[in-house]
Amino acid sequence: MTFIYPVDSNKAHPLPLSPDYKSSIKRAPHKPLIPMRHTLSELTGPVYGHETVREGDNDLTLQHKGEPLGERIIVHGHVFDEDGRGVPNSLVEIWQANACGRYVHVRDQHPAPLDPNFTGAGRTQSDAAGYYRFVTIKPGAYPWGNHHNAWRPAHIHLSVFGHSFVTRLVTQMYFPGDPLFAFDPIFNSVPDEKARMRMVSSFDLDNTQPEWALCYRFDIVLRGKNATPMENT
Amino acid sequence: MQDSVKPNGITPSQTVGPFFKYGLTPNGEYEWNDAFTNSTLTPDVTGERLRIEGKVFDGDGVAIPDCMLEIWQADAQGRFADPQDKRALPNASFRGFARCGTDKDGNYSFDTIKPGVVPDPDGKPQAPHLLVAVFARGMLRHLYTRIYFSDDAGLASDPVLALVPADRRATLIARREAAKPVYRLDLRVQGDEETVFFDV
Numbered sequence: 001m002t003f004i005y006p007v008d009s010n011k012a013h014p015l016p017l018s019p020d021y022k023s024s025i026k027r028a029p030h031k032p033l034i035p036m037r038h039t040l041s042e043l044t045g046p047v048y049g050h051e052t053v054r055e056g057d058n059d060l061t062l063q064h065k066g067e068p069l070g071e072r073i074i075v076h077g078h079v080f081d082e083d084g085r086g087v088p089n090s091l092v093e094i095w096q097a098n099a100c101g102r103y104v105h106v107r108d109q110h111p112a113p114l115d116p117n118f119t120g121a122g123r124t125q126s127d128a129a130g131y132y133r134f135v136t137i138k139p140g141a142y143p144w145g146n147h148h149n150a151w152r153p154a155h156i157h158l159s160v161f162g163h164s165f166v167t168r169l170v171t172q173m174y175f176p177g178d179p180l181f182a183f184d185p186i187f188n189s190v191p192d193e194k195a196r197m198r199m200v201s202s203f204d205l206d207n208t209q210p211e212w213a214l215c216y217r218f219d220i221v222l223r224g225k226n227a228t229p230m231e232n233t
Numbered sequence: 234m235q236d237s238v239k240p241n242g243i244t245p246s247q248t249v250g251p252f253f254k255y256g257l258t259p260n261g262e263y264e265w266n267d268a269f270t271n272s273t274l275t276p277d278v279t280g281e282r283l284r285i286e287g288k289v290f291d292g293d294g295v296a297i298p299d300c301m302l303e304i305w306q307a308d309a310q311g312r313f314a315d316p317q318d319k320r321a322l323p324n325a326s327f328r329g330f331a332r333c334g335t336d337k338d339g340n341y342s343f344d345t346i347k348p349g350v351v352p353d354p355d356g357k358p359q360a361p362h363l364l365v366a367v368f369a370r371g372m373l374r375h376l377y378t379r380i381y382f383s384d385d386a387g388l389a390s391d392p393v394l395a396l397v398p399a400d401r402r403a404t405l406i407a408r409r410e411a412a413k414p415v416y417r418l419d420l421r422v423q424g425d426e427e428t429v430f431f432d433v
């Protein structure tokens with residue numbers, strides 16, 4: 001019935017302690033994580049139906065009276081598992097800064113304007129093939145206090161569920177060719193360069209809508225189940 | 234679509250950052266609706282209703298105000314609301330999942346029911362427990378822990394607690410307050426009384 005998720009896949013993730021990212025220093029465990037076999041608790045996960053996602057929740061440009069300022073973009077792709085199978089009905093939540101690099105969050109102190117027509121939150125559910133699609137505006141880069149003259153490359157935050165509680169993923173999608181990549185300790189907390197580049201979307205000219213919006217493709221790859229089914233319990 | 238090639242690996246995790254609240258846990262403070270609350274309770278749910286609460290601390294013992302916890306648990310009969318659990322009861326509206334952002338003092342709370350017994354891979358019973366995923370600014374990937382119940386008779390024979398050094402088990406066990414169905418457990422992400430986290 002259920003399957004085993006290889007723990008090795010987790011090697012693509014950042015190490016908890018990445019000292020260049022200063023906030024990680026006091027928020028990373030010092031003791032080693034305790035290995036254990038996955039039980040039914042780990043192998044199952046929440047299932048959410050269409051009632052969680054309302055019509056239009058995947059279009060961040062239509063949530064207010066007017067249209068937000070900035071470059072309108074389509075962000076789409078598939079939620080896959082590691083074996084290339086589309087993950088159907090997966091809840092994908094996003095949040096992001098506005099075109100000026102300002103979040104609506106009360107604690108964002110960046111002196112850039114808020115946009116009354118942009119909140120920056122959206123959600124959708126992948127379809128039967130794992131496909132998802134958002135319409136939004138391209139977020140701006142923003143400064144932060146990690147080190148002198150620190151700027152985050154433009155990014156969209158994503159939260160994805162998948163088939164089980166151990167496939168849970170929170171990540172950030174970046175835009176191709178950003179000159180800030182080399183200087184960002186969060187982006188560079190992923191040690192393997194190939195893995196790092198899997199967080200970068202690709203420009204998708206074919207799905208750009210002429211006279212209306214540019215398009216970026218971002219496939220999200222969650223941990224996969226290997227082929228050894230567990231016994232039915 | 235054309236891209237059905239096998240991917241080269243998973244998408245790496247990145248921190249939830251400091252600004253997730255308006256997207257993931259707006260709770261009436263932002264112009265966005267909550268997909269989830271800190272309660273798993275539904276009108277028809279059966280089982281012992283209880284509250285779990287506590288604080289989350291960093292390595293300096295400072296409360297973490299920008300942390301998000303998610304719980305996943307079985308129902309009172311030990312079944313998961315997931316079709317992958319072939320034993321699942323098809324008619325219950327109980328979902329078994331909840332999400333809570335910590336407040337400015339690092340407090341979290343969940344309203345839920347005590348889960349039933351879930352078997353381990355050998356069919357041995359596990360004591361009732363919740364799985365917990367911990368997200369925060371400064372955490373590049375979320376951490377996984379568990380919450381057990383101090384007054385449960387099955388703790389001594391739980392196969393997962395048995396993997397944990399005896400002097401650290403208390404970090405996984407919420408203590409019942411006298412006479413109230415309220416359990417308390419603080420999480421410490423680093424330090425002497427560091428919470429046990431699992432490599433799953």
Ligand SMILES: [Fe+2]
Nearest residue numbers: 152155157250
């Ligand atoms: Fe951000």
